[in-house]
Amino acid sequence: GAVVSQHPSWVICKSGTSVKIECRSLDFQATTMFWYRQFPKQSLMLMATSNEGSKATYEQGVEKDKFLINHASLTLSTLTVTSAHPEDSSFYICSARVGSGGAYNEQFFGPGTRLTVL
Amino acid sequence: KNEVEQSPQNLTAQEGEFITINCSYSVGISALHWLQQHPGGGIVSLFMLSSGKKKHGRLIATINIQEKHSSLHITASHPRDSAVYICAVGRNYQLIWGAGTKLIIKP
Numbered sequence: 157g158a159v160v161s162q163h164p165s166w167v168i169c170k171s172g173t174s175v176k177i178e179c180r181s182l183d184f185q186a187t188t189m190f191w192y193r194q195f196p197k198q199s200l201m202l203m204a205t206s207n208e209g210s211k212a213t214y215e216q217g218v219e220k221d222k223f224l225i226n227h228a229s230l231t232l233s234t235l236t237v238t239s240a241h242p243e244d245s246s247f248y249i250c251s252a253r254v255g256s257g258g259a260y261n262e263q264f265f266g267p268g269t270r271l272t273v274l
Numbered sequence: 275k276n277e278v279e280q281s282p283q284n285l286t287a288q289e290g291e292f293i294t295i296n297c298s299y300s301v302g303i304s305a306l307h308w309l310q311q312h313p314g315g316g317i318v319s320l321f322m323l324s325s326g327k328k329k330h331g332r333l334i335a336t337i338n339i340q341e342k343h344s345s346l347h348i349t350a351s352h353p354r355d356s357a358v359y360i361c362a363v364g365r366n367y368q369l370i371w372g373a374g375t376k377l378i379i380k381p
Binding site for chain 1: 316317371
C-alpha cells in the first residue's frame with residue numbers, strides 16, 4: 157500500500173524554540189494532507205487540513221500562527237510548532253489522501269512524531 | 275453523545291481467543307476505517323469499508339450500514355495483536371474518531 161513518512165520520529169526541544177515536522181507521501185501524490193495531535197491516553201484530534209498550493213484549514217481552537225502548515229508540493233507537507241511550550245508536547249501524526257471530490261478516498265497515515273518540549 | 279462509540283474500552287483476553295470490537299456511529303458516512311495503534315504510537319490502517327465484509331489474515335471487519343454498526347474480529351488472537359484499535363468514520367472528507375479499544379492478549 158501507499159507509504160507516508162514523517163521526520164523526525166521524535167524530537168526534544170527547549171521551550172521557546174520552533175520545531176518543524178515533515179510529512180511525505182513516498183509513492184503517491186497527496187492532494188490533501190491532515191495533521192492530527194494525540195495527547196496521552198486520548199483520541200487523535202484533527203488540527204488542520206492542508207491542500208496542496210492553498211492555505212490550510214484549521215480546526216476550532218487550533219492557533220494558526222502557532223502551528224504553521226505548508227503544503228508546497230503534492231508529496232510534502234510541513235508542520236512547524238512555533239515558540240514551543242511544554243503543553244505542546246504531544247504525538248503529532250499526519251495522513252495523506254489521494255484524489256479529491258467525488259468518492260471518498262482512503263487516508264494513509266504516517267508513523268507519527270513525538271514532540272517533547274522541556 | 276459521541277458520534278462514534280466503541281466498545282469495549284478495554285479488553286484483556288488469553289492467547290487464542292476470538293476477539294470482537296464494536297463500533298457504532300450516529301452520522302451519515304462515506305466509509306469506515308479500522309486502525310491499529312501500537313504502544314510506540316504509529317498507526318496502521320487495517321480496513322476501509324463502506325459495505326459488507328473484508329478479511330485480511332486473522333482480521334475480519336464487517337459493517338451494517340442500516341444499523342450504523344461495524345465490528346472488528348480477530349481470530350486465534352496472539353500477544354502481538356495487543357494494541358489500541360480505533361474505529362474512524364469518514365464524513366465530508368474528514369475522519370471522526372472513536373476513542374479506541376485497548377486490547378491486551380496474554381500468552
